[in-house]
Amino acid sequence: MNNELEVLPENIPKRMQIIQAAYKLFTENGFYATGVDLIMRQAGVSKRTMYVYFPTKNDLIVAVLELYRSNYEQSLNGLLTSSDLNNREKILAIFDDARNWFGDDQHHGCLAVNAMGEFAGKDSAIETACRIFKTWELGVFRELVKDIPVDAPDELAFKLLLLLEGMGAVAHVMGQPCPIDIAQMVNDLIDSHRSANLTDGGGI
Amino acid sequence: MNNELEVLPENIPKRMQIIQAAYKLFTENGFYATGVDLIMRQAGVSKRTMYVYFPTKNDLIVAVLELYRSNYEQSLNGLLTSSDLNNREKILAIFDDARNWFGDDQHHGCLAVNAMGEFAGKDSAIETACRIFKTWELGVFRELVKDIPVDAPDELAFKLLLLLEGMGAVAHVMGQPCPIDIAQMVNDLIDSHRSANLTDGGGI
DNA sequence: GCTCAAGTAAACAAATCTGTTTACCCATTT
DNA sequence: AAATGGGTAAACAGATTTGTTTACTTGAGC
Structure with missing residues (x-):
C-alpha cells in the first residue's frame, strides 16, 4: 500500500548517504571501532552497494575526510x-x-x-x-x-x-x-x- | 647449554615489561589496531600473565597513559x-x-x-x-x-x-x-x- | 626434599571484522 | 515484452579479536 509514489525524503545519491552515515559514526566512535556493518545499516544500504562505491573501508575514510x-x-x-x-x-x-x-x-x-x-x-x-x-x-x-x-x-x-x-x-x-x-x-x-x-x- | 646463570638483561618486573611493550606498540600503531597477542609477544610474556596484571586491554591502556x-x-x-x-x-x-x-x-x-x-x-x-x-x-x-x-x-x-x-x-x-x-x-x-x-x- | 607461587605455551571459545558471493527484485528504457 | 542497471538481503569465507582455560615448568624458601 505504501508504493504510491513516495516523495523520497531526500534523493541523495547512495554514495553520499554512505559517506554521511560513516562521517557521523567515525566522528562519534572512531575509525577502527566502527564496523562496516553498522555503517551500511545506518546508511540504509546493502553491503554490496557499499563495496561498489568504496572497494575498501579505507577508501570510505578518505571520502569522509x-x-x-x-x-x-x-x-x-x-x-x-x-x-x-x-x-x-x-x-x-x-x-x-x-x-x-x-x-x-x-x-x-x-x-x-x-x-x-x-x-x-x-x-x-x-x-x-x-x-x-x-x-x-x-x-x-x-x-x-x-x-x-x-x-x-x-x-x-x-x-x-x-x-x-x-x-x-x-x-x-x-x-x-x-x-x-x-x-x-x-x-x-x-x-x-x-x-x-x-x-x-x-x-x- | 645456555642454562648457565644468565645475567638477566634487565629484571624489570613483568608488569613493567608489558606496559613498556604496549607503550611502544600503541604509540606506533594506535590502540584498537594493536592486538593483545602482539603486545604479549613483544613483551616476552604469556597471555595468561598479561591478564593477571591487566584484566582487560583497556586497563593496560590506562597504565600506558x-x-x-x-x-x-x-x-x-x-x-x-x-x-x-x-x-x-x-x-x-x-x-x-x-x-x-x-x-x-x-x-x-x-x-x-x-x-x-x-x-x-x-x-x-x-x-x-x-x-x-x-x-x-x-x-x-x-x-x-x-x-x-x-x-x-x-x-x-x-x-x-x-x-x-x-x-x-x-x-x-x-x-x-x-x-x-x-x-x-x-x-x-x-x-x-x-x-x-x-x-x-x-x-x- | 617438598611445597607453592609465578610463569609458559597452547588450545579453545565466542564474537566480530572486512570483504565476497549468490539469488533475487524492480523500475526504466528500448 | 524483454533486457538491463542498480539495488536488496543474506549466507558465507577466512582472518582476527579479546579473553579463558588447561596442563606443564621452574625456581626459591622452609
Whole structure:
C-alpha cells in the first residue's frame, strides 16, 4: 500500500548517504571501532552497494575526510561571506565560532587529527587526506592575513593555525572550552606582527 | 647449554615489561589496531600473565597513559632541574625540546590526544587518564609562570598549553616541524601579560 | 626434599571484522 | 515484452579479536 509514489525524503545519491552515515559514526566512535556493518545499516544500504562505491573501508575514510573539509569550508563561507567584516574581524569570527563549537559536548576533536592518530604510517591515502585538510586550513588563514599589513604574513597564518589546533585538542581532552580570552590572544598575535614602519591600514 | 646463570638483561618486573611493550606498540600503531597477542609477544610474556596484571586491554591502556605522563615528567626534570635557567628560559627550553621532538619522524602525536580520539565517550577510565595528563601539563606551566611577574598567570599558562598542543598536532598531521620562530612567539606571549605597572623582575 | 607461587605455551571459545558471493527484485528504457 | 542497471538481503569465507582455560615448568624458601 505504501508504493504510491513516495516523495523520497531526500534523493541523495547512495554514495553520499554512505559517506554521511560513516562521517557521523567515525566522528562519534572512531575509525577502527566502527564496523562496516553498522555503517551500511545506518546508511540504509546493502553491503554490496557499499563495496561498489568504496572497494575498501579505507577508501570510505578518505571520502569522509574530504566531506569533513568540505563541510567546514561551507560553514566558513556562511560565516564570512555574508558579513561586511574586515579580515581581522573575520579571523576573530573564525576563532569565536570555533570556541563555541569546541565547547559543545558533541565536539570530538579534529577528525583529521584523530584519523592521523589511527592511520599514521599505515595508509598513505588517509595520511594525504589529513594533510590536505590542514593545508587547506592554513590556506584559509593565509588568504585572510594577506590583506592585513603585517610582517611575515605566512608565519602569522601558521601561528593562527597552531592556536586553532591547540584549542581543538585541549578542549577535546579537557572536556571544556577555553577559559581564556581568545579574541584578545588573536589580536595580540596579529599586533605582534605589525612593526612600527608599516603604514597603518586604518586599524585593520 | 645456555642454562648457565644468565645475567638477566634487565629484571624489570613483568608488569613493567608489558606496559613498556604496549607503550611502544600503541604509540606506533594506535590502540584498537594493536592486538593483545602482539603486545604479549613483544613483551616476552604469556597471555595468561598479561591478564593477571591487566584484566582487560583497556586497563593496560590506562597504565600506558600513566607511563607516558611519567616519562615526560622525567624528561622535563632532566631538562630543567640541572640547569640554572630562570623560569622564562625554562619555558623556552620546554618548547625548544618539543620542537625537536615533534620534528622527528618518530613523533606520533600526543598519546593522550590519540587515545581520546579512539575512546572518548566509550571508556571513562581512559578519558580520565587523558585528562590527568593534560591537567598535569597545565600544572607544569602554572608552576613555571607563577614566579614570573605577569598579569593573569593562570591564563598565560593555559595559552602556553594551547601552543604546545597545537605544535604537536600540526607537526603530526603535516609531517614537518613548525616553520616559525617558536621562541619568539613564546616570548611575545609572556610579554603580552606584562603590564606597565608590574615591577620588572630583572628581565625575567 | 617438598611445597607453592609465578610463569609458559597452547588450545579453545565466542564474537566480530572486512570483504565476497549468490539469488533475487524492480523500475526504466528500448 | 524483454533486457538491463542498480539495488536488496543474506549466507558465507577466512582472518582476527579479546579473553579463558588447561596442563606443564621452574625456581626459591622452609
